[in-house]
Amino acid sequence: MRLLLVLSVVLAVILGCHAYSATWGRRVNNDFLLSRTREVRNPIKNNYWNVNVNYPAGFYNISAVIVYDNFKNNSGASPSLYSGGPGYRFATVNLRGQVNRGIDSTVEVWGR
Ligand SMILES: *[C@@H]1O[C@H](CO)[C@@H](O)[C@H](O)[C@H]1NC(C)=O
Ligand SMILES: *[C@@H]1O[C@H](CO)[C@@H](O)[C@H](O)[C@H]1NC(C)=O
Numbered sequence: 001m002r003l004l005l006v007l008s009v010v011l012a013v014i015l016g017c018h019a020y021s022a023t024w025g026r027r028v029n030n031d032f033l034l035s036r037t038r039e040v041r042n043p044i045k046n047n048y049w050n051v052n053v054n055y056p057a058g059f060y061n062i063s064a065v066i067v068y069d070n071f072k073n074n075s076g077a078s079p080s081l082y083s084g085g086p087g088y089r090f091a092t093v094n095l096r097g098q099v100n101r102g103i104d105s106t107v108e109v110w111g112r
Contacts, residue, residue, distance in 0.1 A: 025086025
């Protein structure tokens, strides 16, 4: 019984860590929103979406890149930071969807 409880807690932690929202860097109060991009795609049969969201180099330094998954049911895309990001003036975020599922993610770039 106790083992079962421990196992389910461990499982919950693992599933909880499977994040479809992500933050790189740290945003402070007076940072500006440099860009907000929402990527919405319909599911494709037997295939998945692989979308790059590119923020080209601008004037400001990026302090944080934040990705929100607008599906709140664990079926969204998993984000990764491909290049740039905090400390740079550009960023590329990759959104990798799941097979047979669409994506709906918002990518925010903050800077100062
Ligand atoms: C961006 O960071 C560099 C290096 O720290 C700094 O020299 C530059 O002034 C910063 N740019 C802005 C717009 O704050
Ligand atoms: C997750 O939620 C989205 C939006 O509400 C919906 O379109 C999608 O079918 C859901 N996926 C699953 C696996 O339930």
